[in-house]
Amino acid sequence: MNIPPRPGPEWRFNAPQGWPTPPDGWIPSPAWAGPEDDWPEAPPYWTWWIRDSETFVPPTLSLDSLLAPAETEPPRPLLRKLRAPMIASGAAVLALITVTVYLGSREGITPMSDSREQTFEIVDDTPRPSTEAEPSATTTTSTAREQALAINDILEQSKPSRGALRSALSEMLRCSNMGEAIVNIEHVTRQRGRQADEAEGLNVSALADGAELKDSLVQALSASYRADKAYLKWAKRYRSRACSGKTVGDPNYDAGNAASAQATSAKSDFVALWNPVAEQEGLLRRTNDEI
Numbered sequence: 001m002n003i004p005p006r007p008g009p010e011w012r013f014n015a016p017q018g019w020p021t022p023p024d025g026w027i028p029s030p031a032w033a034g035p036e037d038d039w040p041e042a043p044p045y046w047t048w049w050i051r052d053s054e055t056f057v058p059p060t061l062s063l064d065s066l067l068a069p070a071e072t073e074p075p076r077p078l079l080r081k082l083r084a085p086m087i088a089s090g091a092a093v094l095a096l097i098t099v100t101v102y103l104g105s106r107e108g109i110t111p112m113s114d115s116r117e118q119t120f121e122i123v124d125d126t127p128r129p130s131t132e133a134e135p136s137a138t139t140t141t142s143t144a145r146e147q148a149l150a151i152n153d154i155l156e157q158s159k160p161s162r163g164a165l166r167s168a169l170s171e172m173l174r175c176s177n178m179g180e181a182i183v184n185i186e187h188v189t190r191q192r193g194r195q196a197d198e199a200e201g202l203n204v205s206a207l208a209d210g211a212e213l214k215d216s217l218v219q220a221l222s223a224s225y226r227a228d229k230a231y232l233k234w235a236k237r238y239r240s241r242a243c244s245g246k247t248v249g250d251p252n253y254d255a256g257n258a259a260s261a262q263a264t265s266a267k268s269d270f271v272a273l274w275n276p277v278a279e280q281e282g283l284l285r286r287t288n289d290e291i
């Protein structure tokens with residue numbers, strides 16, 4: 001059904017005869033499915049919109065109006081020729097109206113049926129100002145904060161590991177509590193391996209320079225893990241020789257020092273990228289010694 005758009009706010013919808021009266025302000029929306037099956041068909045060229053001050057009266061036809069003579073009566077012979085077809089046309093219209101009314105009564109068409117709910121809906125097309133606040137450029141997303149917190153958790157784990165390794169190496173060099181020192185180095189080595197694995201699995205897609213940040217942290221923890229394994233091999237050999245033999249110059253001890261230097265370089269790169277993120281998310285800034 002082709003219903004023209006509303007001409008203006010002062011116009012209201014004019015329902016055809018036999019349709020239920022719509023609520024005040026009702027406007028056919030694109031989602032409206034159209035008239036129900038038991039509503040009569042709208043007449044051709046129906047006036048769908050009227051002003052509030054107007055009352056639309058549909059045109060009616062009567063037999064008298066069809067047979068009424070014109071103000072200027074034509075000549076009698078011509079009038080006799082015209083009257084016969086006019087009477088036939090009027091009779092046809094009257095018969096059509098009678099049949100329509102009869103069929104309508106047979107089908108049970110009524111202007112408003114109380115037995116079923118009408119499907120009108122109110123569409124308010126009055127524009128309203130938006131109440132949604134524009135997102136702030138300084139507000140970080142929850143995803144970015146969650147990713148930053150995951151990195152911070154790994155950093156918190158790595159700090160005591162570094163302190164435990166230093167203490168254990170000092171005891172080995174003094175030949176003091178070597179058994180306990182080796183156990184501590186083994187524990188730190190396992191911790192470093194887990195921390196490197198956790199860093200490898202980080203999601204940093206929402207962080208600034210996330211890929212470089214993650215790569216530098218993985219390199220730092222992986223190099224520390226290699227250093228711990230090398231120091232552990234040196235410590236076991238050193239104890240087996242009763243604290244005799246080389247420290248600097250020992251292959252494993254030197255390998256530990258080389259990996260530790262690589263870890264320090266990667267930590268510097270990581271700290272330079274991490275501290276701006278930490279400030280943005282309200283987390284602690286870090287130094288090389290804290291990783």
